[in-house]
Amino acid sequence: MSVLSPVESYLQDFHQRQAGATSAAFGHLRARSSVAEYASSYAALAGCVPASAAPLTVLDLACGDGYLLKLLSDRQQSSLRLIGVDMSQGELDVARATLPKEVELLKERAQEMPIETGSVDCLLSHMAIMLMDDVEQVIKEVRRVLRPHGQFAIVVGRAFLLGEANQVLHKVLLPILREDASPLPFGDARTHTVEGWTELLSRDFEDLQFEDLDVDWEPNPDELWESLTETYTIDRLSEPAKARFREELLEALSGLQQSDGTIRTGWGVRLIRARAK
Numbered sequence: 001m002s003v004l005s006p007v008e009s010y011l012q013d014f015h016q017r018q019a020g021a022t023s024a025a026f027g028h029l030r031a032r033s034s035v036a037e038y039a040s041s042y043a044a045l046a047g048c049v050p051a052s053a054a055p056l057t058v059l060d061l062a063c064g065d066g067y068l069l070k071l072l073s074d075r076q077q078s079s080l081r082l083i084g085v086d087m088s089q090g091e092l093d094v095a096r097a098t099l100p101k102e103v104e105l106l107k108e109r110a111q112e113m114p115i116e117t118g119s120v121d122c123l124l125s126h127m128a129i130m131l132m133d134d135v136e137q138v139i140k141e142v143r144r145v146l147r148p149h150g151q152f153a154i155v156v157g158r159a160f161l162l163g164e165a166n167q168v169l170h171k172v173l174l175p176i177l178r179e180d181a182s183p184l185p186f187g188d189a190r191t192h193t194v195e196g197w198t199e200l201l202s203r204d205f206e207d208l209q210f211e212d213l214d215v216d217w218e219p220n221p222d223e224l225w226e227s228l229t230e231t232y233t234i235d236r237l238s239e240p241a242k243a244r245f246r247e248e249l250l251e252a253l254s255g256l257q258q259s260d261g262t263i264r265t266g267w268g269v270r271l272i273r274a275r276a277k
């Protein structure tokens, strides 16, 4: 792999320490939009792969610990060729231990994949492209490996937490970040909006569809805190800042607890589908 940027080096280090953190956060939660409900945000992507007897090559870009590939391999659809690409060895080790040997796993960067031009029927990606450097090059590479009219389907972040908990979190976190964090420039700001994605995809893709998904979750404060420590923003705080954030956040969230002690919140994500021109 070529020389990594500061963001990529951090991501590799994080995913070495916290392999499987994303599927632990999202895999067990249902996702719903105004038009559909899915067993999870991963299931929403798996549903984009046709249950057809025709041979299909599916690439999971930034596959992490292989959770999405496992959903697809569990279908026992013998016509599927499954490939996962990720740059983090820690995640790929977990994926290798979980997935059948027929699933191909490649340690590569999305910006330059050793995959034949026009060889992929469906390219999927869950919670990753919005983190990547040089997203224009990533999209160029995605288009190169897809066959004409191939399916592109990704889930990206839309909001951090859902509901009032998000406002509370930001109110507590912002002053701490101002004092503590050394900002890392994750991804391209265009990946945060529908307009930005439209600009990025329109040249090489058609039939763009956007579906906002709420991944509902009602954790107790400890579960919420545990999950937050496995996010990049909180992971990068110093230990004193993390301790201060925990104390102030749990205090501020106590007003939102339901009678059983849980907090109604979730993760806001966006499902994007398109066809390669």
Ligand SMILES: C[S@@+](CC[C@H](N)C(=O)[O-])C[C@H]1O[C@@H](n2cnc3c(N)ncnc32)[C@H](O)[C@@H]1O
Residues within 6 Å of the ligand: 011, 012, 015, 022, 023, 061, 062, 063, 064, 065, 066, 067, 085, 086, 087, 088, 091, 108, 109, 110, 111, 125, 126, 127, 128, 131, 132, 133
């Ligand atoms: C939040 S995790 C998501 C993992 C998995 N898709 C999931 O949802 O369970 C982001 C993943 O993107 C990978 N990643 C980030 N930038 C990448 C790049 N440029 N090329 C390949 N993988 C990348 C990281 O190594 C990490 O596994």
